Amino acid sequence: MAGFDLQDLVDGMSARMQQERAETQMTLGKLIEVLEVMPNAEVPNLEAAHSYRGYYSDLAFERGVGTRPAADILAECRGAMGRAFTGYKGGDFVMGELTPVWIAAYGSCGEKLTGLDQDEVRTEPDDGSAFDGRCECCTAPWPCPTIHLADELAEARAEIERQETERLRLVRANEGWHQRVSELKTTERFQADENTRLLEALDRARARHRRQRCAGTVERVCDHPPRA
Helix, strand or coil: CHHHHHHHHHHHHHHHHHHHHHCCCCEHHHHHHHHHCCCCCEEEEEEEEEECCCCCCCEEEEEEEEEEEHHHHHHHHHHHCCCEEECCCCCEEECCCCCEEEECCCCCCCEEEEEECCCCEEEECCHHHHCCCECCCCCCECCHHHHHHHHHHHHHHHHHHHHHHHHHHHHHHHHHHHHHHHHHHHHHHHHHHHHHHHHHHHHHHHHHHHHHHHHCCCCCCCCCCCCC
């Protein structure tokens, strides 16, 4: 049960963080609404939807060259709705109406998508980009720590899955042990019943033999003379 509790904690933290991000940038649902009002327009090229490197549960588009029909991007956005994308280091993440959208190359952090029209793609840096420092792990500039957070969450999920797999293995092994014990107990009960039947048959045979001797119907097979 501990595995389930940890998974709920991680999922709850991720969901709250995603809701906070959705308040400051475009979501997949908002992007679809914007594209629906200009289906025949040419807009800056957004392509290759994928799970965002910074937050695997978010959606990202790469900034392509030139322009692209809004109808094509709209179709790609609708295709992403309800679809599970694989995170950079594993895990499946379903995108929905409230999923925040980013502009970033696959495997890289990027910027928030805050607006889209026929002339430009409007973006803003991640909130943490104002930090004037470098990552302690790889000396990369911010927002590299965001990557590490996503990696840590992915590793935590992998560890949870490993623990749950081990728990199920132990449960199955325990069930098998109980089954074996039950079979042994059944065998022991059968043997005990059989022994009881044999003892009862022996007691009956002895009692019958005594009755026959008392009645004088049993011949002696001993050569020694009877005692006086």
